[in-house]
Amino acid sequence: MAVAARRRADMVEETRAKLIEAARKAFAAKGYAGASMDDLTAEAGLTRGALYHNFGDKKGLLQAVIDQLDAEMLVRMGEAKEQADTRWLGFLSESVAYIEMALEPEIQRIMLLDGPAVLGDPSQWPNQNACLRTTTQTIQALIDEGTIGPVNAEAAARLLNGAALNAALWIAAADDPRAVFGKAVGAFRQLATGLLNKSTGES
Incomplete structure (x- = not known):
């Protein structure tokens, strides 16, 4: 049996x-x-x-495809994080890797254009909730080690995750995604580094 x-x-x-x-x-x-x-x-x-x-239905199949893509993206983000020398640089590398994947046609079309149109606001998707928990834990660890100044970890995680997601959506919808990518990453880095303790020397 x-x-x-x-x-x-x-x-x-x-x-x-x-x-x-x-x-x-x-x-x-x-x-x-x-x-x-x-x-x-x-x-x-x-x-x-x-x-x-x-x-x-077809919508359920799209969700399954997005779940598969998301799992692959998480692996790639983890690899970018592991190559960094510090937790802070790992966080930045992971975030930039996510934004950069918005340049890939498959991810653009399925995850960032059709996904929100069919499944609704991506910030409410289950995978984003899991991502938020992970980012909150990373931010809290950075606060605990003194790299980031005193701030509410969940609030910072929500704002940074939202910035990365909106950067990806902007890139996917742009006429010139590569040009937008450069602008988005530059702004994201500046936003993120604003959380640093000025005495740490990280950037």
Whole structure:
């Protein structure tokens, strides 16, 4: 019985993975509105019924694609953070890495343009809540070690996360994303460094 259950679970996971892969390609190439459910289920070699069973509807499938993209982005942000010499520089590197990913066409279209249009305000998405908790913990650690001056950690985290998210949205919607990226990162760094204790020498 356990073997049969495991096999069923594997088949469900395989079906989900196929649908997410097909949807990710279709959403990136055609946009959410332009990608038909018939086309993407055919691409995956599955039926509409499989889509409805696993994700409820096309909107649920978009959420699953965004969740996958978000997980990949978190890994890349973590790698940027790990390469830094200090906690503060790691925080800055992580934030800039997030903003820079808004230059990538797939992330632009799915995560930053179609995502908010279909799923609503991205600052209210579950992944943003998790990100806020992590940023709050990092800010608190920076306060505790004296790198950042006395400030409410959650308030600072909300403002900085909001700045990074809005920078990414601005880049994605811009006619010249690369030019906007330079402006956004420069302003973000200046905003963030305003939190530093002037005696730390960090920048």
